[in-house]
Amino acid sequence: MEGLITFFAELSSLQKLGWIIFCISIFWILEGAYPLAMHNYKKWRHARTNLVLLGTTIIINVLFGLLIAGVFFWLAENQFGLLYLVDLPLWLELLLGIMLLDAIAQYGVHYLLHKVKFMWKFHMVHHSDTEVDVTTGTRHHPGDYIFRELFSLIAIIIGGLPFGFYMVYRILTVLFTYWGHANFHLPEKVDRALHWVFITPNMHKFHHHYERPWTDTNFGNIFSFWDRIMGTLVYDDPKKVQYGLDVLEDEKSNDLAYQLKVPFDNSIKTDY
Numbered sequence: 001m002e003g004l005i006t007f008f009a010e011l012s013s014l015q016k017l018g019w020i021i022f023c024i025s026i027f028w029i030l031e032g033a034y035p036l037a038m039h040n041y042k043k044w045r046h047a048r049t050n051l052v053l054l055g056t057t058i059i060i061n062v063l064f065g066l067l068i069a070g071v072f073f074w075l076a077e078n079q080f081g082l083l084y085l086v087d088l089p090l091w092l093e094l095l096l097g098i099m100l101l102d103a104i105a106q107y108g109v110h111y112l113l114h115k116v117k118f119m120w121k122f123h124m125v126h127h128s129d130t131e132v133d134v135t136t137g138t139r140h141h142p143g144d145y146i147f148r149e150l151f152s153l154i155a156i157i158i159g160g161l162p163f164g165f166y167m168v169y170r171i172l173t174v175l176f177t178y179w180g181h182a183n184f185h186l187p188e189k190v191d192r193a194l195h196w197v198f199i200t201p202n203m204h205k206f207h208h209h210y211e212r213p214w215t216d217t218n219f220g221n222i223f224s225f226w227d228r229i230m231g232t233l234v235y236d237d238p239k240k241v242q243y244g245l246d247v248l249e250d251e252k253s254n255d256l257a258y259q260l261k262v263p264f265d266n267s268i269k270t271d272y
Helices: 003-011 015-032 044-077 090-114 117-126 134-139 141-161 161-180 188-196 201-208 225-230 255-265
Strands: none
Touching: 003 090, 003 161, 015 044, 015 134, 015 161, 044 134, 044 141, 044 255, 090 117, 090 141, 090 161, 090 225, 117 141, 117 255, 134 161, 141 161, 161 201, 188 201
8 A cells, every 4th residue: 555655656747647638538538439418519629728728727736736845744744634643554544535635625615616706706617618528627717726726735734644645636536527527428327326425427417507506516526425415416317407607608618718707707797
């Protein structure tokens, strides 16, 4: 187990980028072969906007990593955080660390991105995609992603998490992000069985419905039990879902300039 954690901790930037490309490619192929919804769109044109936003996300992630390198060192030197208060098997500490990050840096911040008006204005860009597919997982306004990184830092400090734990979480969350957004048909029985523990493709699609209340459900990324505990879980027929947002212009879904200005456009209405 120590060797596995060390492996993830020592991943190079090129290997991390390779993992992102691999996950996108696998689900791109799957959604082409077994689509859930038949999108009438130019797939590469749609992907272009989302992949440009992926570029800003990668830059923020690199800068964030450089900024918090000292935090991991300080936590280890001072043995600060919840994991230093217990003596558990390494595999269990890793699992608890991943759960803590998923609860705070995924479910927690995602919930606030929907409930706090100025945060929601940034997160609207993610929901404005009218043809949800694997590349939608990369579609985050830079402001949106900064919020997510700040909550990752909070989880790291609370848990006293080592860098290796954080990197295992990052690899998993990339996988689940593209898995949840991918437009591929997973057999209903398989999806229903998995959704008792994990966020599944069908389950996450309701979160991308164009209007509430479905938009404000299924906030998780890896584990589904946060939504169960908080009463925000919905499961229905994904074919009922209509993508996009009722307060944004659907025809500008792939207009990068429009999307980047959304948080600062006071003429765009919200429900708050």
